[in-house]
Amino acid sequence: xxxxxxxxxxxxxxxxxxxxxxxxxxxxxxxxxxxxxxxxxxxxxxxxxxxxxxxxxxxxxxxxxxxxxxxxxxxxxxxxxxxxxxxxxxxxxxxxxxxxxxxxxxxxxxxxxxxxxxxxxxxxxxxxxxxxxxxxxxxxxxxxxxxxxxxxxxxxxxxxxxxxxxxxxxxxxxxxxxxxxxxxxxxxxxxxxxxxxxxxxxxxxxxxxxxxxxxxxxxxxxxxxxxxxxxxxxxxxxxxxxxxxxxxxxxxxxxxxxxxxxxxxxxxxxxxxxxxxxxxxxxxxxxxxxxxxxxxxxxxxxxxxxxxxxxxxxxxxxxxxxxxxxxxxxxxxxxxxxxxxxxxxxxxxxxxxxxxxxxxxxxxxxxxxxxxxxxxxxxxxxxxxxx
Amino acid sequence: xxxxxxxxxxxxxxxxxxxxxxxxxxxxxxxxxxxxxxxxxxxxxxxxxxxxxxxxxxxxxxxxxxxxxxxxxxxxxxxxxxxxxxxxxxxxxxxxxxxxxxxxxxxxxxxxxxxxxxxxxxxxxxxxxxxxxxxxxxxxxxxxxxxxxxxxxxxxxxxxxxxxxxxxxxxxxxxxxxxxxxxxxxxxxxxxxxxxxxxxxxxxxxxxxxxxxxxxxxxxxxxx
Numbered sequence: 001x002x003x004x005x006x007x008x009x010x011x012x013x014x015x016x017x018x019x020x021x022x023x024x025x026x027x028x029x030x031x032x033x034x035x036x037x038x039x040x041x042x043x044x045x046x047x048x049x050x051x052x053x054x055x056x057x058x059x060x061x062x063x064x065x066x067x068x069x070x071x072x073x074x075x076x077x078x079x080x081x082x083x084x085x086x087x088x089x090x091x092x093x094x095x096x097x098x099x100x101x102x103x104x105x106x107x108x109x110x111x112x113x114x115x116x117x118x119x120x121x122x123x124x125x126x127x128x129x130x131x132x133x134x135x136x137x138x139x140x141x142x143x144x145x146x147x148x149x150x151x152x153x154x155x156x157x158x159x160x161x162x163x164x165x166x167x168x169x170x171x172x173x174x175x176x177x178x179x180x181x182x183x184x185x186x187x188x189x190x191x192x193x194x195x196x197x198x199x200x201x202x203x204x205x206x207x208x209x210x211x212x213x214x215x216x217x218x219x220x221x222x223x224x225x226x227x228x229x230x231x232x233x234x235x236x237x238x239x240x241x242x243x244x245x246x247x248x249x250x251x252x253x254x255x256x257x258x259x260x261x262x263x264x265x266x267x268x269x270x271x272x273x274x275x276x277x278x279x280x281x282x283x284x285x286x287x288x289x290x291x292x293x294x295x296x297x298x299x300x301x302x303x304x305x306x307x308x309x310x311x312x313x314x315x316x317x318x319x320x321x322x323x324x325x326x327x328x329x330x331x332x333x334x335x336x337x338x339x340x341x342x343x344x345x346x347x348x349x350x351x352x353x354x355x356x357x358x359x360x361x362x363x364x365x366x367x368x369x370x371x372x373x374x375x376x377x378x379x380x381x382x383x384x385x386x387x
Numbered sequence: 388x389x390x391x392x393x394x395x396x397x398x399x400x401x402x403x404x405x406x407x408x409x410x411x412x413x414x415x416x417x418x419x420x421x422x423x424x425x426x427x428x429x430x431x432x433x434x435x436x437x438x439x440x441x442x443x444x445x446x447x448x449x450x451x452x453x454x455x456x457x458x459x460x461x462x463x464x465x466x467x468x469x470x471x472x473x474x475x476x477x478x479x480x481x482x483x484x485x486x487x488x489x490x491x492x493x494x495x496x497x498x499x500x501x502x503x504x505x506x507x508x509x510x511x512x513x514x515x516x517x518x519x520x521x522x523x524x525x526x527x528x529x530x531x532x533x534x535x536x537x538x539x540x541x542x543x544x545x546x547x548x549x550x551x552x553x554x555x556x557x558x559x560x561x562x563x564x565x566x567x568x569x570x571x572x573x574x575x576x577x578x579x580x581x582x583x584x585x586x587x588x589x590x591x592x593x594x595x596x597x598x599x600x601x602x603x604x605x606x607x608x609x610x611x
Binding site: 084085087088102103158171 | 505506507508509510511512513514515516517518521526529530603605
């Protein structure tokens with residue numbers, strides 16, 4: 001329905017054209033004339049309520065479901081041009097229920113596709129070990145059976161198994177749906193870390209908006225009947241929903257969600273109401289006036305040394321005392337550069353402080369205020385920084 | 388008088404075991420042969436029937452009904468019916484009914500075994516590019532094994548028991564000892580035949596259990 005204008009210089013990794021699926025008994029199509037391009041190395045999330053055809057789309061790509069009409073190309077080659085087993089061996093496939101083979105050890109599970117591709121055993125062993133480390137598992141787990149692992153560990157094995165033969169394309173169907181929210185978040189983080197190294201083309205099906213926002217470069221939001229409502233970057237989707245359906249789907253807290261898409265490090269460095277410990281107290285008064293704040297932060301040798309009250313600074317200015325002699329209190333709101341803007345906001349509100357101090361591994365990294373956060377949401381130019 | 392009879396005809400007379408050792412041994416061998424042949428034929432037939440029932444879902448009901456019907460037929464009647472066709476001393480007369488009785492249990496358990504394979508496992512296997520043959524042989528069959536093994540254990544134990552009944556048509560291994568003892572009111576062969584058939588049943592059951600355990604190591608490791 002909507003054609004993407006992804007600026008690619010070469011053929012897209014996945015190209016869907018007029019893709020349609022009508023199930024035998026149903027009068028309505030499950031997927032309706034879908035056009036979608038996925039660029040090489042891109043993560044696209046197929047997002048939407050149940051019944052929107054997102055899983056059907058995914059399963060048509062590796063021909064677990066045959067389309068009623070339309071075409072699917074991977075790296076410019078039509079998927080029907082090769083035997084279906086060859087096609088599937090060249091595509092990584094991860095599903096929610098994982099589907100590890102319970103009668104095989106972890107090592108044998110991971111080795112399945114390389115074995116089918118007739119790799120020699122030395123190469124398979126090496127690859128299995130490499131993948132085990134890559135997905136964050138211990139090598140001594142390789143001789144165990146799947147049931148001896150936790151859900152999160154099993155899902156890591158599922159990812160390792162899908163990556164075994166180094167396929168350029170990875171299809172993931174609600175991959176983290178079966179694990180608890182804490183494990184899910186860490187698996188999502190790991191997927192992002194993994195992706196930054198392996199650079200696969202990933203299509204991930206999810207009904208979880210937060211998951212799509214976290215992992216995807218672009219999100220295709222579907223309505224029932226396999227129709228794309230909006231195809232956009234996470235920030236764009238949050239900032240300007242294309243329809244009422246999208247607006248409803250992304251929810252009323254989309255402002256807050258946008259905050260969680262950006263890291264503190266994406267903000268311009270700001271000193272705020274902070275001076276060097278060796279500065280004159282009068283300089284501190286100027287800075288406080290400029291910032292409109294009654295606290296003065298001091299920095300000593302790159303470290304944040306604490307906050308001083310305005311009255312103490314005024315007193316020191318009158319009596320000619322150096323700032324270093326004044327009482328200082330420790331910062332209560334501290335964030336790190338890789339925290340999200342949302343985390344900063346929550347911290348500022350919870351600690352009832354006007355300013356959060358950025359602690360960059362012990363070094364003073366500037367400050368964040370609520371005003372900075374508000375300004376960041378209005379700043380559409382830095383959107384690209386978050387992916 | 389009765390006391391005297393009991394003294395002359397004890398439950399077991401040990402010297403008879405020594406004297407008739409060849410007869411006992413051949414009865415035991417014949418018993419095991421009939422069991423193995425019947426089970427072999429039963430497993431072969433049930434594998435075919437189960438394959439049909441798994442491939443075509445609608446076929447399960449008629450297959451279960453037919454094998455269930457066979458199971459209800461009295462064994463003595465079956466032996467009697469087949470004796471004129473194959474001859475009462477011919478092995479098929481005993482083996483065909485005995486194999487027939489195993490079908491219900493073996494087919495039911497085999498189908499249940501394949502149905503127990505988690506959908507996600509089948510989906511993953513297919514999505515990874517396993518051919519249907521590879522998927523069935525290397526993934527589904529091993530996962531169905533615990534059910535199939537259980538079926539074979541139950542069927543084997545009941546076959547060991549039923550073989551004794553085949554003595555009625557002059558076969559039946561250990562059953563012939565039991566019947567000859569009963570006819571002559573001479574307890575020793577009866578005791579020997581009965582005890583050995585119990586021991587064989589237990590041994591066969593234990594053996595198949597062990598084979599099953601060796602074939603499915605993951606089922607034990609998963610427990611902890």
